[in-house]
Amino acid sequence: MSIRRMGVLLSKEFLYGSRNYILVFSIVGPIIISIIISLIFGTWLAEKPRLGILDEGRSQLVSMFDDLNSIDNLEYNTISDMKRAVEIGAVDIGIVIPSGFDNSVMRGERTEIKAFIWGESMAKSRTIIGVTIANTVRELTGQKSPIEIETITLGDKASIPWNDRLLPFIVLMAVFLGGLMLPSTSVATEKEKRTIQALIVTPTSIEDIFLAKGILGFILSFFMGILILVLNKAFGTEPILLIIVLALGAVMAAELGMLLGVYAKDFTTIFAIWKSAGIILFAPAIIYLFPQIPEWIGKIFPTYYVTQPIVELSQKGGGWADIATNTFILIAIDVALIFILLFTLRKKQYTATGQQ
Amino acid sequence: MNIHIISILVSKDLSLFFRKRAIIILTFVGLIFYLVIYFVMPSSVDENLKIGLYSPVSLPVFTQIDEEGLEISPVESEEMLKEAVLDGSYVVGISIPVDVAEKLSSNQKPRVNLYFTPDAPQEIKDAMEVVVRELAYMQTGQPLAFDVSEEILGQDMTGTLIPPRDRLRPLLAIFIIMMEILGLSNLISEEIERRTAQALLVTPTTVTDIFIAKSISGIGLAFVQAVLIMAIIGGMNRQPLIILVSLLLGAALATGVSFLISARARDFMSVLAWSFPILIILIIPSFTVMFPGAITGWVKIIPSYYLVDTVHRAANFGSGWGDVWVNLLILFGFTAAIFWAGIYILRRKFQ
Numbered sequence: 001m002s003i004r005r006m007g008v009l010l011s012k013e014f015l016y017g018s019r020n021y022i023l024v025f026s027i028v029g030p031i032i033i034s035i036i037i038s039l040i041f042g043t044w045l046a047e048k049p050r051l052g053i054l055d056e057g058r059s060q061l062v063s064m065f066d067d068l069n070s071i072d073n074l075e076y077n078t079i080s081d082m083k084r085a086v087e088i089g090a091v092d093i094g095i096v097i098p099s100g101f102d103n104s105v106m107r108g109e110r111t112e113i114k115a116f117i118w119g120e121s122m123a124k125s126r127t128i129i130g131v132t133i134a135n136t137v138r139e140l141t142g143q144k145s146p147i148e149i150e151t152i153t154l155g156d157k158a159s160i161p162w163n164d165r166l167l168p169f170i171v172l173m174a175v176f177l178g179g180l181m182l183p184s185t186s187v188a189t190e191k192e193k194r195t196i197q198a199l200i201v202t203p204t205s206i207e208d209i210f211l212a213k214g215i216l217g218f219i220l221s222f223f224m225g226i227l228i229l230v231l232n233k234a235f236g237t238e239p240i241l242l243i244i245v246l247a248l249g250a251v252m253a254a255e256l257g258m259l260l261g262v263y264a265k266d267f268t269t270i271f272a273i274w275k276s277a278g279i280i281l282f283a284p285a286i287i288y289l290f291p292q293i294p295e296w297i298g299k300i301f302p303t304y305y306v307t308q309p310i311v312e313l314s315q316k317g318g319g320w321a322d323i324a325t326n327t328f329i330l331i332a333i334d335v336a337l338i339f340i341l342l343f344t345l346r347k348k349q350y351t352a353t354g355q356q
Numbered sequence: 357m358n359i360h361i362i363s364i365l366v367s368k369d370l371s372l373f374f375r376k377r378a379i380i381i382l383t384f385v386g387l388i389f390y391l392v393i394y395f396v397m398p399s400s401v402d403e404n405l406k407i408g409l410y411s412p413v414s415l416p417v418f419t420q421i422d423e424e425g426l427e428i429s430p431v432e433s434e435e436m437l438k439e440a441v442l443d444g445s446y447v448v449g450i451s452i453p454v455d456v457a458e459k460l461s462s463n464q465k466p467r468v469n470l471y472f473t474p475d476a477p478q479e480i481k482d483a484m485e486v487v488v489r490e491l492a493y494m495q496t497g498q499p500l501a502f503d504v505s506e507e508i509l510g511q512d513m514t515g516t517l518i519p520p521r522d523r524l525r526p527l528l529a530i531f532i533i534m535m536e537i538l539g540l541s542n543l544i545s546e547e548i549e550r551r552t553a554q555a556l557l558v559t560p561t562t563v564t565d566i567f568i569a570k571s572i573s574g575i576g577l578a579f580v581q582a583v584l585i586m587a588i589i590g591g592m593n594r595q596p597l598i599i600l601v602s603l604l605l606g607a608a609l610a611t612g613v614s615f616l617i618s619a620r621a622r623d624f625m626s627v628l629a630w631s632f633p634i635l636i637i638l639i640i641p642s643f644t645v646m647f648p649g650a651i652t653g654w655v656k657i658i659p660s661y662y663l664v665d666t667v668h669r670a671a672n673f674g675s676g677w678g679d680v681w682v683n684l685l686i687l688f689g690f691t692a693a694i695f696w697a698g699i700y701i702l703r704r705k706f707q
């Protein structure tokens with residue numbers, strides 16, 4: 001194995017691979033999926049009412065609304081902007097706070113708030129916004145609540161929001177899409193175009209070729225894993241440990257990609273394998289979606305040992321003690337895959353006249 | 357134009373299309389995937405806050421309030437209230453203490469318990485606190501110092517809101533139609549690269565025959581799948597003719613885009629590379645239906661907006677020809693322009 005030749009091959013992969021569709025798809029795909037999931041579970045299915053505010057004076061109500069968790073607020077500068085926002089459903093209700101409103105209500109003078117209501121807003125959103133406005137104005141005027149409220153959560157099962165449940169799936173997708181697909185399709189393309197035979201007649205070894213492609217897959221996979229965690233603000237309290245686990249996951253993805261490249265003869269085969277065998281890679285993430293499925297089932301799949309430490313570190317605030325065993329298993333899987341890869345490469349015996 | 361030749365070309369295209377394994381997998385897995393997504397989405401909109409109330413004393417404001425969006429049901433005991441909250445019957449359970457009246461009359465603050473399930477979001481807990489506090493203000497006769505004048509913008513849909521799954525209809529229609537861009541582009545680009553199109557032109561087949569055959573194959577494949585899915589998900593129940601016309605125009609638009617892509621693409625990989633950015637752009641307008649207010653007016657420059665808006669208005673609101681004719685006209689204009697551009701560029705490539 002020659003480091004210089006591998007460096008040359010790697011720089012070729014970076015130069016020409018960056019024009020590769022798979023590379024672009026591996027970067028864009030997980031980002032789009034991540035954005036869509038946060039839109040669906042952060043905006044679409046979350047029914048937090050949205051209030052538009054046009055403050056004609058300098059009402060304290062605006063900052064008081066900002067501090068509330070029960071509604072989302074958006075401020076507008078003109079009435080036409082706000083009416084437009086209500087018409088398209090950007091906010092459920094838009095209110096106009098007239099100039100001098102605060103002084104009027106504090107002096108007990110009757111005054112009026114103009115409210116524009118989106119026709120498609122839900123009745124409960126209208127109610128929540130309505131009582132929130134009323135409550136906030138009462139607070140502004142110094143009215144004291146006649147009751148004390150105690151909030152009690154029933155049951156002892158911890159609930160996991162869908163956003164969090166889907167994070168392992170997105171991370172696995174980010175790590176394995178590029179890490180696995182890039183080396184495998186790159187090898188398959190070289191085989192199809194027979195450039196792999198051309199390389200072998202030079203002093204370059206088959207290990208150099210595969211390692212260069214694997215390193216590119218690793219870099220992409222590692223980078224995407226970090227990017228998705230950053231986008232989802234899921235770096236937890238142990239970022240160094242999380243980065244180490246992501247690196248080990250990226251190694252696994254690149255190794256599996258190289259193994260797939262050894263056996264797959266063209267892109268269509270890789271595509272078909274990805275669609276059918278992809279379930280094995282994503283099974284632990286699917287199991288994590290449904291907490292009622294026993295966790296031991298996930299341990300059957302190799303990607304569990306990437307998923308569990310990531311979930312533990314990014315969502316549960318765990319540390320090294322919580323992930324040590326599974327991380328060692330992950331390292332063992334990575335080492336085993338290297339040996340399997342070397343074994344299959346030698347067994348395949350790539351020659352200048354084609355693989356035997 | 358020779359109808360016999362065209363029919364042979366169409367049947368050849370269809371058999372070639374169904375021979376490409378990756379495309380078939382994408383098509384069928386996609387169709388099943390769309391249906392699964394549609395049927396797992398909520399089929400109704402829960403517009404009201406269902407609240408359970410255990411109150412050993414009479415509190416008229418709590419029990420008799422006539423406020424839209426609030427549905428307060430009395431419960432006989434605190435234990436039953438907790439059980440009902442846990443089994444999801446109520447979003448919150450309000451437990452009023454026995455001494456509420458005495459404490460209120462002596463200016464003391466009675467403690468009201470609110471019960472939630474473990475998965476209740478914090479904003480719902482906060483909102484319920486606000487609702488209960490406001491009911492308490494009303495119960496103690498503390499008036500508000502301001503009035504609210506209301507104006508509803510758009511049609512007031514209270515009680516008849518569109519369920520999330522039905523908001524998916526335009527997205528599914530556009531997805532199915534636009535995914536056909538992949539198959540048709542691949543089919544044509546292969547013919548160009550393998551020079552079978554040129555081989556055909558030395559036979560009595562004319563360029564016009566080839567384009568008519570490709571158009572029939574492309575429009576047919578996209579249109580049939582879209583109609584099938586729309587029929588299964590109930591998108592054809594209202595204004596079926598408008599839906600059919602808009603889907604047909606959408607299928608023609610996708611075919612025109614396929615012509616443009618296949619003039620540039622050389623193999624399956626480059627078809628994917630060209631198709632996906634275009635697919636993403638064409639799908640963006642469906643987000644205006646799924647996430648109202650998320651996208652502003654610029655979306656109207658994307659041709660598929662007029663397909664999405666027409667399908668949404670016709671399938672979900674029952675809008676008639678008078679409401680959507682402008683959309684259909686603009687969609688027809690875009691389709692004609694893209695279709696013509698596709699044919700023009702591809703014809704030059706053939707020659």
